[in-house]
Amino acid sequence: MILKLSGVGLTHANGQVALSDIGLAIAPGERVAIIGPSGAGKTSLLRLLATAQRPSAGRIEILGADPWALSAAARQRLRARIGLIHQTPPLPPRQRVVTAVLAGKLGQWSLPRSLLNLVHPLDTAGAAAALARLDLSEKLFEHCDRLSGGQLQRVGIARVLYQEPELILADEPVSAMDPVLAGHTLGVLSEETARRDITLLASLHAVDLALAHFPRILGVRAGRLVFDLPAAALGQPELDALYANEKLQPTAVPAAAPQPSHIPRC
Numbered sequence: 001m002i003l004k005l006s007g008v009g010l011t012h013a014n015g016q017v018a019l020s021d022i023g024l025a026i027a028p029g030e031r032v033a034i035i036g037p038s039g040a041g042k043t044s045l046l047r048l049l050a051t052a053q054r055p056s057a058g059r060i061e062i063l064g065a066d067p068w069a070l071s072a073a074a075r076q077r078l079r080a081r082i083g084l085i086h087q088t089p090p091l092p093p094r095q096r097v098v099t100a101v102l103a104g105k106l107g108q109w110s111l112p113r114s115l116l117n118l119v120h121p122l123d124t125a126g127a128a129a130a131l132a133r134l135d136l137s138e139k140l141f142e143h144c145d146r147l148s149g150g151q152l153q154r155v156g157i158a159r160v161l162y163q164e165p166e167l168i169l170a171d172e173p174v175s176a177m178d179p180v181l182a183g184h185t186l187g188v189l190s191e192e193t194a195r196r197d198i199t200l201l202a203s204l205h206a207v208d209l210a211l212a213h214f215p216r217i218l219g220v221r222a223g224r225l226v227f228d229l230p231a232a233a234l235g236q237p238e239l240d241a242l243y244a245n246e247k248l249q250p251t252a253v254p255a256a257a258p259q260p261s262h263i264p265r266c
Helices: 042-049 072-079 097-105 111-119 124-132 149-163 179-196 207-213 236-242
Strands: 003-011 017-026 031-035 057-062 082-085 167-171 199-203 216-221 224-230
Touching: 003 042, 017 042, 017 057, 017 224, 031 042, 031 179, 031 207, 042 057, 042 167, 042 199, 082 149, 097 124, 097 149, 124 149, 149 179, 167 179, 179 199, 179 207, 216 236, 224 236
Parallel strands: 031 199, 031 216, 082 167, 167 199
Antiparallel strands: 003 017, 003 057, 216 224
8 A cells, every 4th residue: 555544643732633543545546535624634634644744643654664663864765755735835936947846856866966956957858848747838947936826836736747756645736726727737647647657645625626536535524534435426415414514515516627728827
């Protein structure tokens, strides 16, 4: 298994319980979406899997290893095998897009090479190819503070495409994009994971996008895993229970995954 969680819990220092008794196994090559209301624990779960936080209870295996049984150096090498896509990518405002994309390899490069890359981009062609897949190649030498929220998210995704990790974790990766662009971008991620037979786990607010692009859906509410279903088996009763008391409840009608030849700038 690429990911295996047994009785995993997370309690913050202030006593707030973020996750309780999570049991989960994800195989190589799977595409899995996490859905649920705001504050359900989706981001907390991804942070545990990215080894950004240590669980308070239970055991996690990532890429065949327990990250918290490893030395700090070995855990850092494990992190270099994981691609993390943030909802708001942590990109320095004055950093050029080419440098931001090439940063995907920093965990694999030596320190001297990483420092040289900050001064002189070492693989402009590789960065341009990753951006082209997301219709963003014209922004190669732009500064990040001149991009929209949706463009910044695509730069963050291009960085992970360039990294070529063994596991991709994505936290609301298309939240700043319009529906057409979001569908196109998730299509690119799906194609990449299928081509390289790697695992993708993404949290999404848009249930229609989850159903259109992910064969397996996890429902999380109040820090607990309430269902783990094939997308084809997910119906309105499960969604009603998952989003109970939410003002706007989503429907289980999957949206088509558009693949336009030209997509809007966002």
